[in-house]
Amino acid sequence: MLPAVSLTSETAFLLQTYRRTVATWMDVFDHNQTYELSIPRLTLTSPLLFHCICAFTARHLSLSQSGRNSSWTPIAQHHYGEALRLLISLLNSPSAQDHALTATILLSSYEVISSLGQEHRRHFLGAMMLIKSHGITARSIGIDRANFWIYVRHEIGVALATEKPLILNPDEWNVQWEEGETREDMLGNHILWILARAIGLVYGRSKEAKDIELEQRKRKELIDETYKWRHELPDTFVWVKYGEPDEEGFKRVYFAVSAAAAAMFWYHIVHILLLAEPTVQDQTHDSEIQYHAMQIANIAISDIPDSVRVFSSHGLYYAAKRIDGVARKARIWNLLHDIETQLGYHTRTAVKRLQGLVETGN
Incomplete structure (x- = not known):
């Protein structure tokens, strides 16, 4: 032809x-x-x-x-x-x-x-x-x-x-997950399905219309589902930390497969959404929230491919929003800024929102 x-x-x-x-x-x-x-x-x-x-x-x-x-x-x-x-x-x-x-x-x-x-x-x-x-x-x-x-x-x-929430309801995706799956891309899409459902739960209805007790139970069920997802992951999802921690306490990590790095990034975002969005659900979970925010930052500062960096920009906002310390927040702002200046992917709006939260004391 x-x-x-x-x-x-x-x-x-x-x-x-x-x-x-x-x-x-x-x-x-x-x-x-x-x-x-x-x-x-x-x-x-x-x-x-x-x-x-x-x-x-x-x-x-x-x-x-x-x-x-x-x-x-x-x-x-x-x-x-x-x-x-x-x-x-x-x-x-x-x-x-x-x-x-x-x-x-x-x-x-x-x-x-x-x-x-x-x-x-x-x-x-x-x-x-x-x-x-x-x-x-x-x-x-x-x-x-x-x-x-x-x-x-x-x-x-x-x-x-x-x-x-997403316009295309996750219930309509017609997903099918294989037990014992080892392909990192399939497992990455699986965590996205969990993430989409978490977004729907967290931002789905007005606060007045919510059954708080039912919502709390559903949040716990989704968190348990993420633990089950992680428990069944193959060895390629194991990361290795290397180098010395930087001034903010962040430390680089290495993944053998890029899709595994991206999937684990979103695993931690799911936890932050369910524990702390739109507000912190329980102050006793603060150390857990900080743990997930730190892991997100550790992945983001590492030598990851541009494909992972670009997609990570959406989640970095939530890590910066919840992480303690202005220096740590600023470090994540800089990561977002670098994504835009180096790759051309728009992140300016997220950075302005984060700076506004700090200025108002939130």
């Missing part, structure tokens, strides 16, 4: 850069490397995916390294406009809508790193409608499965930022 797109030196560079950078972000919990291996195979025969990938990569380049690559901004905007035009045309066509969900996920990712607000919400909701209309769930296979879990991660990021 002849290519449906024409390459230039610039677009060839964007396609190559995509595989080295933002594609790895998408595959953080996907050992099949769908976005690194399967999606690039489609780009030369799909102008829609071609422009989506060029837009996403160029936007990443325009935002990363402290804005020194601002010349990529008009290039990103050009490819974004072309991709949007092609996607609208495809969605308005009665024929098969091949790659529509993948394109929507890529454009949503473009908007997530840019923090574009309404545009992101539009594609976010569009992705959910495509997922539901095509019957895509956690049990789907291939690209559909990869897209489902990337959509879930986007939802989790928005839910944590807005302190609201």
Whole structure:
């Protein structure tokens, strides 16, 4: 089949850069490397995916390294406009809508790193409608499965930022977990399912409408579920601390598998949510809250891949919010700041919220 797109030196560079950078972000919990291996195979025969990938990569380049690559901004905007035009045309066509969900996920990712607000919400909701209309769930296979879990991660990021439950209820995910599972990506998605349910419990209804005793029981049940998840983990989830503690008491850790580092990061976030959000549930749990906040920071300061760093930005807010000591909080603010300046992933809003909490004494 002849290519449906024409390459230039610039677009060839964007396609190559995509595989080295933002594609790895998408595959953080996907050992099949769908976005690194399967999606690039489609780009030369799909102008829609071609422009989506060029837009996403160029936007990443325009935002990363402290804005020194601002010349990529008009290039990103050009490819974004072309991709949007092609996607609208495809969605308005009665024929098969091949790659529509993948394109929507890529454009949503473009908007997530840019923090574009309404545009992101539009594609976010569009992705959910495509997922539901095509019957895509956690049990789907291939690209559909990869897209489902990337959509879930986007939802989790928005839910944590807005302190609201996920739009796609975890009860509708159609999950199935294998006993004795050893794949780190599968286990990572499992903890995300627990995390989504924790978010729904913590931020689900108004305080007045809650049965406090029932809520406390459900919080304990979810915590017990996370302990069970951890108890059954394979040895690849064991971390090793190395080096000397820094001035704030943080110490680097090493994981043999990146997905295991990301999964353990979210394991600790689940505990902070259930113990301390939206308010601390019991003052006797303070040492436990501090333990989980410290472990989150230990993972975040370590030599972890960019794919883990980017996804960790949502959870770091909660670690900084609950950790004791302004110096420790400031260290986590700096980690968030570095994610934006080095990788171009928007974290400014989270840092401002954290600084505001300190200024008001919360």
